[in-house]
Amino acid sequence: MSTYWQQTLTFAQQLRHELHTQPELGWQEFNTAQRIRAELDRLDIPWRSCAGTGTVAWLNAGGDKTDVPSVALRGDIDALPIHEQTSLDWQSQVPGCMHACGHDGHTAALMATAAWLKHVESQLPGPVTLLFQPAEEGGHGARQMIADGALEGIDCIYGWHNWPAIDYGKLVCPDGIVMCGNGTFNITVKGKGGHASQPELCRDPVLAASAITLALQQVVSRRLAPQQTCVVSVTSIDARAAATVIPQTAVIGGSIRVSDTDARDTVNQLITEIAQHTAASFGVECEVEITPRYNPTINHAAASQAVRDSWCALQGEEALDTRTRLPIMASEDFSYYLQEIPGAFALIGADDGMGHADPCHSPHYDFNDRLLEPVVRLYSRLVGAPLP
Numbered sequence: 001m002s003t004y005w006q007q008t009l010t011f012a013q014q015l016r017h018e019l020h021t022q023p024e025l026g027w028q029e030f031n032t033a034q035r036i037r038a039e040l041d042r043l044d045i046p047w048r049s050c051a052g053t054g055t056v057a058w059l060n061a062g063g064d065k066t067d068v069p070s071v072a073l074r075g076d077i078d079a080l081p082i083h084e085q086t087s088l089d090w091q092s093q094v095p096g097c098m099h100a101c102g103h104d105g106h107t108a109a110l111m112a113t114a115a116w117l118k119h120v121e122s123q124l125p126g127p128v129t130l131l132f133q134p135a136e137e138g139g140h141g142a143r144q145m146i147a148d149g150a151l152e153g154i155d156c157i158y159g160w161h162n163w164p165a166i167d168y169g170k171l172v173c174p175d176g177i178v179m180c181g182n183g184t185f186n187i188t189v190k191g192k193g194g195h196a197s198q199p200e201l202c203r204d205p206v207l208a209a210s211a212i213t214l215a216l217q218q219v220v221s222r223r224l225a226p227q228q229t230c231v232v233s234v235t236s237i238d239a240r241a242a243a244t245v246i247p248q249t250a251v252i253g254g255s256i257r258v259s260d261t262d263a264r265d266t267v268n269q270l271i272t273e274i275a276q277h278t279a280a281s282f283g284v285e286c287e288v289e290i291t292p293r294y295n296p297t298i299n300h301a302a303a304s305q306a307v308r309d310s311w312c313a314l315q316g317e318e319a320l321d322t323r324t325r326l327p328i329m330a331s332e333d334f335s336y337y338l339q340e341i342p343g344a345f346a347l348i349g350a351d352d353g354m355g356h357a358d359p360c361h362s363p364h365y366d367f368n369d370r371l372l373e374p375v376v377r378l379y380s381r382l383v384g385a386p387l388p
Contacts, residue, residue, distance in 0.1 A: 019032060030053060051141065058127065059114070070127045072150075080097070151337065178299055212286070
């Protein structure tokens with residue numbers, strides 16, 4: 001195996017740990033972007049800023065084979081507002097901010113791919129574009145990258161996500177939907193506050209909010225067909241008051257996960273209907289605000305097949321996951337890219353039984369560095385690059 005390949009993988013792990021110590025939230029990835037661009041300069045890879053803290057870089061851009069598709073590879077760069085609790089040597093040094101979803105690993109894998117592709121650039125069959133994307137975690141970074149021209153001239157795009165709930169090295173990349181769409185809701189219940197000893201003079205928003213929370217459970221269990229993939233989760237009720245005070249308002253927050261836009265429209269309507277009717281039965285009012293976020297991530301068949309074929313060629317036929325139930329109920333803004341051009345998004349298992357089973361978005365999560373090499377190999381094979 002080439003010395004340069006080994007050096008590239010060592011660099012990737014070092015970069016991953018470095019990025020993990022200095023996480024930045026979506027649209028605030030200024031130092032992360034600077035670090036990425038400095039490495040691209042070191043590698044003599046041309047780039048431009050995109051959507052602010054995003055970066056687009058090119059390899060073999062002057063290739064004259066017009067019959068070879070132009071391929072893009074994506075890595076996301078933002079972190080989450082979570083206080084890390086791992087005690088690792090590379091634990092976050094930024095209080096309340098953590099790479100709890102593995103975007104540090106995604107970035108390091110893409111940068112290592114950049115280094116290897118530059119090393120073999122003269123042997124690439126077609127142009128390759130690298131997208132270092134900000135603000136995946138709810139910030140619609142992919143949408144802003146597209147608006148800033150990131151997909152211009154691109155024929156196909158590939159992306160991936162580490163997944164601790166899947167055994168290490170197992171790949172999931174179906175034709176069609178791989179991850180669900182999502183949305184959030186806030187229900188503000190407006191009552192009449194007063195003394196806790198005189199509830200008959202009040203209109204209790206806490207009681208109404210509790211009833212609304214229970215009533216919303218019927219959306220999935222009784223108002224949708226069992227075949228429809230959907231989750232409605234109430235995640236917070238905020239009605240803080242003194243122990244002797246019935247408050248004026250209570251605010252319910254929650255999340256929606258759906259497999260298609262028709263289901264989303266139905267669920268949104270039911271949430272509003274159930275909340276308002278339940279509130280009325282308690283003599284209070286409510287306002288419902290629903291915010292759509294990402295659409296389902298839907299793979300294109302030819303691109304998905306290319307990912308599966310490449311993974312099997314590298315890892316063996318047994319490396320395809322056949323047990324994970326799809327679609328995954330989490331969401332991804334990679335969906336924006338797949339609405340524009342062909343491509344595929346893969347999930348690759350991280351749980352190797354050595355401390356990498358904590359789920360994404362957990363304060364105990366850490367990216368599995370063992371994924372770096374196989375992902376660099378996968379990305380390189382997808383663009384037709386030679387491998388050591």
